[in-house]
Amino acid sequence: MKYILTRLAHMLIVLWAVGTILFFMFRLMPGTPLAAFIDNTTTAEQQQALIRQFGLDKSLGEQYWLFITNALQGDLGQSFFFKRPVTDVVMEVLPNTIILTMVSLVVAYVFGTLAGAYLAWHRGRWIEGIGIPLALTTRAAPEFWLGMVMLAVFAFGLGWFPAGGANTSGANFDSEWARIFSLDYLRHLALPAITLAVYLQGLPLLLMRSNMLEVLQEEFITMGRMKGLSNSTILLNHAARNALLPVATAFALGIGSAVGGNVVVETVFSWPGIGRLLVNAVSASDYPLAQGAFLIITFVLIIMNFIADITYHLLDPRVRFAASS
Template sequence: MPYLIRRLLQMAFVLWAVATIVFLMFRLMPGDPSAAFIDPTFTVEQQQAVRAQFGLDRPLPQQYLIYLGNLLHGEFGLSFRQRQPVLGMVLEVLPNTLLLTLTALLIAYAFGTLLGALMAWKRGGRFEAISVPLVLTTRAAPEFWVGMVMLAIFAFGLGWLPSGGANVAGAQYASEWDRILSLDYLRHLALPALTLAIYLQGLPALLMRSSMLEVMREEFVTMARMKGLPERTIMLRHAARNALLPLVTAFALGFGQSVGGNVVVENVFSWPGLGRLLAEAIANSDYPLAQCAFLLIALVLVLMNFLADLLYGLLDPRVAHGRG
């Protein structure tokens, strides 16, 4: 319990720090934030009235206190451009980002884990000599380049999959679940998820390979070989199972990082997610919308870090005892 309380206090401090940095970042940037929604034909009185509507006519310390007070009450302000609550706009696109991230991570970690185990099993052979450079290449390749290649092949070349968006224009569904579970949505999800998975699979592959090589030097693996167990059984039931611990926590951390790191993929495929919304908000100087998106990303990151820490302690009791 003391550990949980300490971690919760740390999370609260991190969120406060992020909220403060986001507040100062947008207000100390060059330019007038009100220029995005004030027409040049407005009179001086009209311009002052609009600034007062958004609280931009008050001193910066007072704006900051109002800002913190609104956050504590769940108020994130109105969009400068669309004049509607930004929280609703962010929550509307959040499911698309979460589904894209989760799908890509499941593909990446399923393939990467298997590939990493095989590289460790075939260490020193031709398979490892080919696989390691290939994994490093996909990890280093820019996401926008991979996305453009995928579009050129599967969308424009073969015509198998749509090139962008989340649904066919004008499509209507009875509910949000019907839309997400529709074949049309899954077809639109395929290319961005596969592109993101190609980039993400390098981490689990290399992490699994490294973890497997360490586990294979343990005494219980040597004992299994002395008992005459088949090599495949030793690798799958003994070595691989014990090597999965770092990947469980890496998955949780990767989920939090990917939620905020999908900006490139979402823009390449015009995927209506949080990353694309954030990029548009920054381009349009829509500071309330950008602030809300940043804070939500920070919240997901903090929660997933907390979950990864708890999972590691549950899976490895030695860590949990060390915290006491």
Template structure:
């Protein structure tokens, strides 16, 4: 419990620091947020009126106090461009980002666990010598390049899947639940998930391979061989099961990091998620919306790090000591 409370307090402090940095960062960066609101023919008096509407005419310290007080109450303000509550705009695209990230991580880690165990089982073979460089190459390749490659093959070449968006233009659904579980939505989701999974699979493959090689040198594996158990049984029931434990915490960390790193993928596939919203908000100097998107991404990242810490302490009680 003491370890849990320490980590919880640490998480809150980190979130406060991130929120503060975001506040000052957006107000010190170049660009005038009133440009998106004003017609070029507006006078300076009209511009000052718009500034007062959004509270931008107040001293920076007063703006900061109001900003932190609103965050404590769960209010992120109004979008400068869309004139809608930021919370509603963020929550509208959050499921898209979460489903993209979760789907890609499941594909990457299931494949990584199986393929990594297979490489460890065939260590030193020609297949392993070819596979490891390929895995490293996909991990090092830029995300936008992987996205363009996937688009050129499966969208433009074979015409199997849509090239962008989350639904066919003009499609309407009775509820958000029906939209997400529609065949059209799932078809649009395939290529972004595939691209992100290709990019992410390098870590679980290499981690599982390394863990398997260590576990296969343990005494209990030697004892299993001495008992005459089949090699397949030793690999699957003994070595692989123990080697999977570090992948659990890696999955939690990877989830948080992927949510923050989806900007490129969402931009390439025009996927309506937090990353794309963030790019548009920054480009238009929409401070509240950009801060809300940034803070949502940072919150997921910090919370998943917190979950990973708890998993580590649960798997290895010495960590919590």
């Protein structure tokens, strides 16, 4: 319990630090949030009214205090561009980002884990000579390049999948669940999810292979072979189980990489998620929206880090929390 309370306190400190950095960073950036509302016909009085409306007439200290106190109450402010609460704007697109992230992660880690175990078991064979360079190449390739290749081949070339968006323009659905589980939504999801999964699968593949190579040298593996156990039993019941622990922990932490990749992938495929929303908010100097999106992403990453620590402890009883030691 002491460990959990300590970690929760650390989480709050990190959130406060990130929020503070974001607040001052966006206000030091060039440009003004009023640019989208001001043209040659806007009078000086109208400009001053806009400044007061957005609270930009207050000092930085006053703006910062309002930002912190409102954030503690769950109020992330009003979007300059949408003129709506930031929380409402973000929550509209957050489900799309969560679905894209989780589908990509599951596909990447299931494939990467199985492929890594297979390559370790067949170490030194031709399949390893092909698989390892291929995994390193996809891991090193930029997400936007992978996305453009996917678009060029499967969208514009073969025409198998839509080129962007989450739904066909004009499509109507009875509910949000009906939209998410519709064939139209899944077809739009396919290319961005595959692109992100291809980028992410390199880490679990290489990690699982490395862990498997270590486990296969252990004495209990040799003992299993001496007992006459089949290769599949040794691989699945003994070697893979012991090699999975770091991969399971990396899965939770991998959400950070997935969210970072989402920003690029969502932009390439015009996927209406929090990553694309963040890019648009920064471009429009929409301080509250950009801050809110970053804070929500940070909160998710911190929670996933916390879950990873707890998961590591539950999967391996030998691990003890630092607080108890």
